[in-house]
Amino acid sequence: MSASIEIRNVTKRYGGLTVLEDISLSIAAGEFVVFLGPSGCGKSTLLRMVAGLEALDGGTIDLGGTRIDTLPPGKRGVAMVFQSYALYPHMTVAQNMGFGLENIGMAREDIARRVTAAADVLEIAHLLDRKPAKLSGGQRQRVAIGRAIVKEPKAFLFDEPLSNLDAALRGRTRLELAQLHARLGSTMIFVTHDQVEAMTLADRIVVMHNRRIEQIGTPMEIYRRPATRFVAGFVGTPAISILGVKAAELGPRGLTVDLGSAGVLQTRLQLPVAVPAAGGLEIGIRPEDVTVVPPGGDGIPARAEVVEHLGERTLVYARLPDGQQITAEADGRSTLRAGTEVKLRLDPDALHLFAADGRAFHVDAGGYDG
Amino acid sequence: MAPRTYRPEALNTSKGLFVLACLLAVVAMAPIAWIVGLSLKDNKALMLGTEAVFALPYTLANYVNLIGSSQVFGWFFNSLVVAVGETVGVLVLSSLAGYAFGRLEFPFRRTLFVLVLFGLAVPEQAVIIARHQMFNWLGWHNTHLGLIVPGLTSAFGVFLMTQFFRAIPKEIDEAALLDNTPPFRLFWRVMLPLTLPAQATLGIFTFLHAWNDYWWPLISATKKEMFTLTVGIASSQTNFAQSEGLGFLSAQAVFASLPVVIVYILFQRHIVTAVSGGAVK
Numbered sequence: 001m002s003a004s005i006e007i008r009n010v011t012k013r014y015g016g017l018t019v020l021e022d023i024s025l026s027i028a029a030g031e032f033v034v035f036l037g038p039s040g041c042g043k044s045t046l047l048r049m050v051a052g053l054e055a056l057d058g059g060t061i062d063l064g065g066t067r068i069d070t071l072p073p074g075k076r077g078v079a080m081v082f083q084s085y086a087l088y089p090h091m092t093v094a095q096n097m098g099f100g101l102e103n104i105g106m107a108r109e110d111i112a113r114r115v116t117a118a119a120d121v122l123e124i125a126h127l128l129d130r131k132p133a134k135l136s137g138g139q140r141q142r143v144a145i146g147r148a149i150v151k152e153p154k155a156f157l158f159d160e161p162l163s164n165l166d167a168a169l170r171g172r173t174r175l176e177l178a179q180l181h182a183r184l185g186s187t188m189i190f191v192t193h194d195q196v197e198a199m200t201l202a203d204r205i206v207v208m209h210n211r212r213i214e215q216i217g218t219p220m221e222i223y224r225r226p227a228t229r230f231v232a233g234f235v236g237t238p239a240i241s242i243l244g245v246k247a248a249e250l251g252p253r254g255l256t257v258d259l260g261s262a263g264v265l266q267t268r269l270q271l272p273v274a275v276p277a278a279g280g281l282e283i284g285i286r287p288e289d290v291t292v293v294p295p296g297g298d299g300i301p302a303r304a305e306v307v308e309h310l311g312e313r314t315l316v317y318a319r320l321p322d323g324q325q326i327t328a329e330a331d332g333r334s335t336l337r338a339g340t341e342v343k344l345r346l347d348p349d350a351l352h353l354f355a356a357d358g359r360a361f362h363v364d365a366g367g368y369d370g
Numbered sequence: 371m372a373p374r375t376y377r378p379e380a381l382n383t384s385k386g387l388f389v390l391a392c393l394l395a396v397v398a399m400a401p402i403a404w405i406v407g408l409s410l411k412d413n414k415a416l417m418l419g420t421e422a423v424f425a426l427p428y429t430l431a432n433y434v435n436l437i438g439s440s441q442v443f444g445w446f447f448n449s450l451v452v453a454v455g456e457t458v459g460v461l462v463l464s465s466l467a468g469y470a471f472g473r474l475e476f477p478f479r480r481t482l483f484v485l486v487l488f489g490l491a492v493p494e495q496a497v498i499i500a501r502h503q504m505f506n507w508l509g510w511h512n513t514h515l516g517l518i519v520p521g522l523t524s525a526f527g528v529f530l531m532t533q534f535f536r537a538i539p540k541e542i543d544e545a546a547l548l549d550n551t552p553p554f555r556l557f558w559r560v561m562l563p564l565t566l567p568a569q570a571t572l573g574i575f576t577f578l579h580a581w582n583d584y585w586w587p588l589i590s591a592t593k594k595e596m597f598t599l600t601v602g603i604a605s606s607q608t609n610f611a612q613s614e615g616l617g618f619l620s621a622q623a624v625f626a627s628l629p630v631v632i633v634y635i636l637f638q639r640h641i642v643t644a645v646s647g648g649a650v651k
Contacts, residue, residue: 051544051548052547052548053544053547053548072547073544073547073548073550074547074548074549074550074551075550078548079548080544080545080548082541082544082545083541084539084541086539086541086542086544086545087545088542088545088546088560089564090563090564090566099546099549099551099559100548100549100550100551103549103550103551103552103555104550147545147549
């Protein structure tokens with residue numbers, strides 16, 4: 001069972017401090033939506049408002065067409081997995097999973113049936129008689145998910161559930177969550193500040209910053225067509241390189257930008273609206289769109305300051321003659337060393353242009369199917 | 371001598387400190403050993419001098435006489451009723467108050483908590499006359515109720531339980547709320563079991579305090595059949611060097627200490643947990 005979620009004009013204040021302002025968002029039934037943003041952006045608060053753990057100071061929240069912000073948490077039809085798992089330490093795994101069902105007066109056999117079924121799905125059937133203290137972090141995490149599953153909620157809410165796991169386990173659990181979503185087909189909201197989790201799990205990502213939603217889109221839209229300079233900078237590892245624009249001129253073929261020591265680039269950018277004068281313009285380019293030219297080739301001169309050999313690729317953190325930093329990508333077999341002079345080539349079609357007010361403009365998403 | 375590798379565990383093995391600790395332990399244990407020794411001696415031998423405790427023979431006669439004395443068992447029963455009643459009452463009231471102060475929001479919560487803590491600063495002697503008159507008016511003197519009720523208001527208990535309830539992560543309540551848990555069930559099934567170490571500590575301290583209390587039972591229980599063990603044994607001292615003797619008195623004292631020792635042995639694990647809890651995550 002899954003249901004759509006409609007968040008309308010939601011506002012949250014703590015005293016004089018507004019932490020969420022006029023947030024509106026529609027989530028389709030069965031959709032996996034990730035709230036992504038830096039610490040303090042309000043993403044967890046918004047999730048907790050859906051759960052009923054925070055009161056709204058304005059707006060409404062509907063679940064499956066029914067208004068739920070007027071209901072207590074237990075009556076909303078949602079289940080939540082906490083960052084700290086929040087298992088009841090004195091209860092066994094089975095009791096932890098069945099407690100919510102006991103509270104609604106479900107028959108003992110039915111509880112046992114649901115708990116066993118969920119435990120089988122999560123492969124924790126052998127742990128049902130143990131207490132949380134006797135479980136590893138990954139096992140506790142599964143129990144917390146199991147406690148949510150047995151309730152058969154209309155929507156699952158995850159509040160940074162993977163952040164307490166080590167890197168290897170996080171990767172595995174991420175995959176299992178994706179499989180679980182595919183199997184259950186439930187509506188899921190997942191809060192994280194980890195963009196890898198967001199990119200890999202989400203049907204759509206909601207990027208939040210500074211009390212409001214910056215952008216809503218599929219992972220590739222967010223990555224290839226960021227709506228603002230903030231989104232471009234927040235999503236992507238290593239971060240997008242931002243270069244100042246000395247002068248810009250819009251011609252029939254598109255926008256020509258003078259990047260100072262990074263040269264003059266002719267782009268196919270056609271600006272749909274008037275963009276403020278060149279002084280406030282910047283361009284952004286992702287590392288994979290900046291390549292290191294083989295020796296003897298033509299390109300922008302730069303000095304490699306740090307070189308990271310990652311195996312499948314090499315990252316080059318370089319400095320341009322005018323002092324600006326740029327990150328480039330080279331082949332994994334590159335023998336480049338820090339301190340050497342390199343030549344770089346920027347893909348003009350992969351440029352993102354940022355206006356002084358933070359809005360972003362793109363040439364092309366550059367995506368393809370298959 | 372070649373320099374030795376630093377070993378952190380060496381901090382725990384200072385021999386001088388160990389010897390000092392043993393000496394202090396002997397000083398602490400000596401009165402207890404002394405009382406046990408006296409209780410195993412014939413009263414007549416002790417009348418000649420207490421140094422007789424170091425010489426044979428020893429006898430269980432005092433304990434046999436004790437079993438024959440119905441009065442001591444009556445006092446024992448009174449002490450048990452008072453100590454158990456007070457312990458249960460303090461645990462119930464302190465848990466409820468601690469939960470309210472630690473987890474619930476209500477008007478004047480902080481002010482009320484400060485007022486409760488103020489109780490820690492008021493000595494029992496300051497209120498004893500007023501309490502005596504009040505209990506006299508209520509007709510509660512020489513009753514078990516009269517001995518139990520004054521001990522129920524434990525400022526320390528409320529403080530301890532409040533701190534414990536506060537320390538429980540708020541995600542536990544939130545998980546319970548999402549599990550549709552009614553308020554009292556949240557307290558009873560989720561929160562209260564998590565404070566078991568504190569309950570054990572508070573229970574033991576309250577039991578020991580009630581069992582050893584002398585001051586209030588001395589005032590409230592004036593009839594011999596309502597004496598608690600402390601008051602009863604003290605009243606026996608008027609017979610010192612007569613029929614009962616020092617050995618019999620010591621046997622009574624050992625008998626009176628037994629429940630305390632048993633309680634401590636049974637629950638010491640919880641005391642340790644409570645005292646060390648929170649020091650290391």
